[in-house]
Amino acid sequence: xxxxxxxxxxxxxxxxxxxxxxxxxxxxxxxxxxxQEQPLSILILPPxxxxxxxDAKEYYSTTIQEPLAFYGYYTFPYPVTADILKMEGIYDTExxxxxxxxxFKEYFGADAVLFTTIKKWDLSYMILASTLTVxxxxxxxxxxxxxxxxxxTGTVVVDLSGxxxxxxxxxxxxxxxxxxxSTAMADYVPYARQANYRALSSLPYGKYHAQHNKDQQVQxxxxxxxxxxxxxxxxxx
Amino acid sequence: MxxxxxxxxxxxxxxFSAGCAPQQSYYFGNYSQTLYASEKYQNExxxxxxxxxxxxVIYESEVRNLPIPPGICAELGYINLKGNNSKEAIRLxxxxxxxxxxxxxxxxxxxxSAKAKESPDASESDLSKSNDPVSQ
Numbered sequence: 001x002x003x004x005x006x007x008x009x010x011x012x013x014x015x016x017x018x019x020x021x022x023x024x025x026x027x028x029x030x031x032x033x034x035x036q037e038q039p040l041s042i043l044i045l046p047p048x049x050x051x052x053x054x055d056a057k058e059y060y061s062t063t064i065q066e067p068l069a070f071y072g073y074y075t076f077p078y079p080v081t082a083d084i085l086k087m088e089g090i091y092d093t094e095x096x097x098x099x100x101x102x103x104f105k106e107y108f109g110a111d112a113v114l115f116t117t118i119k120k121w122d123l124s125y126m127i128l129a130s131t132l133t134v135x136x137x138x139x140x141x142x143x144x145x146x147x148x149x150x151x152x153t154g155t156v157v158v159d160l161s162g163x164x165x166x167x168x169x170x171x172x173x174x175x176x177x178x179x180x181x182s183t184a185m186a187d188y189v190p191y192a193r194q195a196n197y198r199a200l201s202s203l204p205y206g207k208y209h210a211q212h213n214k215d216q217q218v219q220x221x222x223x224x225x226x227x228x229x230x231x232x233x234x235x236x237x
Numbered sequence: 238m239x240x241x242x243x244x245x246x247x248x249x250x251x252x253f254s255a256g257c258a259p260q261q262s263y264y265f266g267n268y269s270q271t272l273y274a275s276e277k278y279q280n281e282x283x284x285x286x287x288x289x290x291x292x293x294v295i296y297e298s299e300v301r302n303l304p305i306p307p308g309i310c311a312e313l314g315y316i317n318l319k320g321n322n323s324k325e326a327i328r329l330x331x332x333x334x335x336x337x338x339x340x341x342x343x344x345x346x347x348x349x350s351a352k353a354k355e356s357p358d359a360s361e362s363d364l365s366k367s368n369d370p371v372s373q
Contacts, residue, residue, distance in 0.1 A: 069263060080312055
């Protein structure tokens, strides 16, 4: 009995550790430009929306400023900068993607701009499983060199129909139906916040964080290449 | 024995997961939620609530001896600027620039437009145009 308990304990520890094992990268090796340029201030651009939900853009935009501040960056207040950009006639970030970004330095004094793309913001129904997916692609670009300093994707998939213990099949189906009826955007926003934190986990810390310039060797899961492969390929062709 | 082991596992799990949480150095209150509500409902009630939340974040940060989060003073200042309360707007923009030197460039620009709004020679008819911070 005792032996079994030890074995179980050992397996649990290995399981916990191995969760971090697949393809790890250090922040320095993946994003050396971040440490070279040391951007302090970030201007968040209106999100680009590739999902089928038309309202996702407005709702998602309210979730990104706070986590960036916690990562130690100065973030310009999004509602203010979005308003100013609108007055300048910039509604769609899509138009800015390949343009020089020096204007943002000139006008706002921003060291970097954050492009966000909502890749997925939807519910999918299947007979036995329905899932809610929020996937956000983030890209930080320098306003001095126009180079991409950092990019990562955060995805959250929520299984609405199962995976939980307890509650009969009937209960789970009822739950899924209830969720389907209240497909209000409100359901997505907490998951968008989670997706943000997942994406930001690879971002080097900024000036206002205690770990600033001390996190070069911090490792994170290298998930981006795979995700972009599966997501981007059908789009480009 | 079994119970102690279980306790250890629970403890270890919490240690591992605690490592993922970002360091709490700001008080944001319900900032994201009220901002989201004002996007969603776009009515006076939601706007007022968001403004009150901004004021509360500033107050609570001071009470907790934390720095006011980036952008909060600037956003409240901007609301004041739009509500023709230029004096308060200028005070808040200056505070933001003082707290976060990175914002000074934009804050100076906004202070300028607030001052332009304050001066009496700005005629009523083209108020919105002349105080548009972008056109200056």
